[in-house]
Amino acid sequence: MQPPEQGLRAMAGFDNLGSTCYANAALKFLIHSIGPQRLTQHLQAFAADGDAQQREAAQGFMQLIADTCSETGPTRQQLSDFLAAVQQLPAFSAINADNALDFPIVGRQQDTDEFLTKLSQSFQLHALYASEITLRGGLDTLRSEGQYWTILQPASPDDTLQAVLDRTPAADWQLLLQRPRPHLTVRLENAMHDAQGRHLLSNRNFDFNQPVRLHATEGNLTTILTLEPREVIEFRGTHQSGHCVVYAKDAQWVRYDDDQVTALSQMPALEQVRFINFAITHIETASSSPAAASS
Incomplete structure (x- = not known):
């Protein structure tokens, strides 16, 4: 890494x-x-x-x-x-x-x-920027269209980021960790609107200052990835009138709102998260076979 x-x-x-x-x-x-x-x-x-x-x-x-x-x-x-x-x-x-x-x-x-x-x-x-981690089969519906992110969907405005990742079974993730700079880019489908374009679902419980963990299984091997949020795209508004803002983290988070660049002491609660790019900061593996579990 x-x-x-x-x-x-x-x-x-x-x-x-x-x-x-x-x-x-x-x-x-x-x-x-x-x-x-x-x-x-x-x-x-x-x-x-x-x-x-x-x-x-x-x-x-x-x-x-x-x-x-x-x-x-x-x-x-x-x-x-x-x-x-x-x-x-x-x-x-x-x-x-x-x-x-x-x-x-x-x-x-x-x-x-x-x-x-x-x-x-x-x-x-x-x-250059293909995911090292994808969802298997029909769950990864956008990959056939040349897109390079994975779709996840919060179930409610109270979902945490860890809960969204945990809801996808470990066996559904496919790991491709050969690339020189492992990362995972996620597209979140949390922009639900009614017929009048009014926003129905938002999420203000995502903590981008804390890492999350993702479990993936390949046969009898379980891989646990520690993911640190590094870039986030937020969409505000409706299909009729909306605005996109991006946040990026180096020593601290910075908000880029067109020509306005603002250093942040902490990440705010975001209205609608569309994309998150995670750096994979730690990888550990363990055997999930019955023999290994009993030992």
Whole structure:
């Protein structure tokens, strides 16, 4: 296991270009969780093998990463140019029946998970940022679509984060711990709304300052993972009017709300958690065979 990149400073804020909070949050989530150096190295290799459109978008992404980790941050024009280059890529440039963009990045609220999926497809991030842990079979319904997270769903607003993980049987988790930087990214389905778009379910009991434990079984072997929350995306509001904010932890938690960057003394109670990225800080294994248990 490798620690996060050393010397990673608080990232700079991004301007909202018109309903782009979801994209700003997703980009900060990726840059921080993957690490700016690893992501830049991947994009350099991607650009070397890509076509002209891919090279332009990858170069814009690398410049955005560099500016994000600088003292000044990206300008509004730099962010606009990058998103315009991304909009030209096949995953984002599809036209609908009304002869309009099916997924306009700027000017219309979009789902963060769909943006992350298209971004992953566009820059082959699945090769770099694939889960080391997945749910088996039909439970992992999004994996066939190239997405790289696992779906979990709180049962009530009173659920704790540990309870959500515990409700998934240990035998349902499949471990793939060969990668150099183990982590687990979870998408939470806790955004339930009625027909009028009113929010029905929220969760304010997730403690992101404490690690959680996840049990997985493979045959007679049980693996216990200690997970530390490192990045969180929160969605506030309804499908008609909402806002995305990302939190990232280094020495302390920092909230990134578009161009507002705020250091936090502690994580607040969040309204709707959409994504959590955990660092796997400890792995222990034990035999679960009857013979081992009796000994």
